[in-house]
Amino acid sequence: MASVAGRRQGFGEGFALLAECLLTGAWLVLAALPVVTLPAALAASARHVAAYVDGESSGWIGFWADFRVAWRESWRAGLAVIGAGALLGLNLAVLAQEGVPGRPGFALATFAVAGLAVTVLLRAAAAWAPGSRWRSLFAAAMEETRGDLSGTGILLGGVAVLAACVWALWLLVVPMGGCLIGAAVAVRRRRIAREEEALREA
Numbered sequence: 001m002a003s004v005a006g007r008r009q010g011f012g013e014g015f016a017l018l019a020e021c022l023l024t025g026a027w028l029v030l031a032a033l034p035v036v037t038l039p040a041a042l043a044a045s046a047r048h049v050a051a052y053v054d055g056e057s058s059g060w061i062g063f064w065a066d067f068r069v070a071w072r073e074s075w076r077a078g079l080a081v082i083g084a085g086a087l088l089g090l091n092l093a094v095l096a097q098e099g100v101p102g103r104p105g106f107a108l109a110t111f112a113v114a115g116l117a118v119t120v121l122l123r124a125a126a127a128w129a130p131g132s133r134w135r136s137l138f139a140a141a142m143e144e145t146r147g148d149l150s151g152t153g154i155l156l157g158g159v160a161v162l163a164a165c166v167w168a169l170w171l172l173v174v175p176m177g178g179c180l181i182g183a184a185v186a187v188r189r190r191r192i193a194r195e196e197e198a199l200r201e202a
Contacts, residue, residue: 017182020052025178027060031067035085036078039134040070042125045181050126053185069130077134081121088114119155120145122184144191151187158183 024045031041044067051058071078091110095103123141124134145152158180165172 017053018179021049021178021182022175023178024048024063024181025174025176027063028177028181029174031064035082036075037067037071038081039074039077039121039125040067042122042181042184043067043070043074043128045178046122046126046185047128049182049185050189053189066130070128073130073132074134077138084117115156115159116145116152118159119152122155122159122180123188126181126184126188148187148191151191154183154187155180 027048028041028045031044032038044063047066048058048063051062088110091106094100095107095110100106120138120141123144124137127137127140128134162173162176162180165176
């Protein structure tokens with residue numbers, strides 16, 4: 001009976017976390033509507049999910065408070081995101097033209113680079129805390145992307161699923177965006193736990 005109760009409790013906690021991620025996805029989309037606020041929206045969303053996992057109080061008010069702080073620190077990163085998105089759109093527009101040599105290979109490379117860029121952004125956002133410098137966050141995120149290949153694979157898979165779902169039905173960006181934030185938080189905590197375990201064993 002105890003094991004059954006434990007499984008039910010674990011299922012309930014997992015379902016509650018999923019529901020919180022879906023709610024966070026709605027907040028994320030609202031906060032990221034201007035596009036330039038995307039890094040701040042991701043950072044506030046990741047901080048909210050992390051606080052929920054830790055059992056801390058973090059609701060709508062806390063989310064927007066974190067978002068305002070993150071926005072003051074991340075507007076330059078937001079402009080960089082817009083620039084990268086414009087460059088991606090230009091590349092895709094060129095590749096859409098007939099007669100471009102090596103078009104399939106260039107298209108694959110473009111999507112791969114875009115996916116890795118989103119992965120770095122997600123890692124940086126998951127590590128954000130008030131007062132953090134985004135340049136340092138991005139540098140650390142790039143190092144983690146290279147050093148934690150399994151985590152990078154998880155996030156790339158999540159980005160691919162998000163892209164496929166949004167291509168099929170754009171409204172799916174809300175729930176899938178929240179789930180991707182949850183994945184970013186989980187990947188970060190998984191990496192930290194592994195590093196702590198390695199230090200204990202050393």
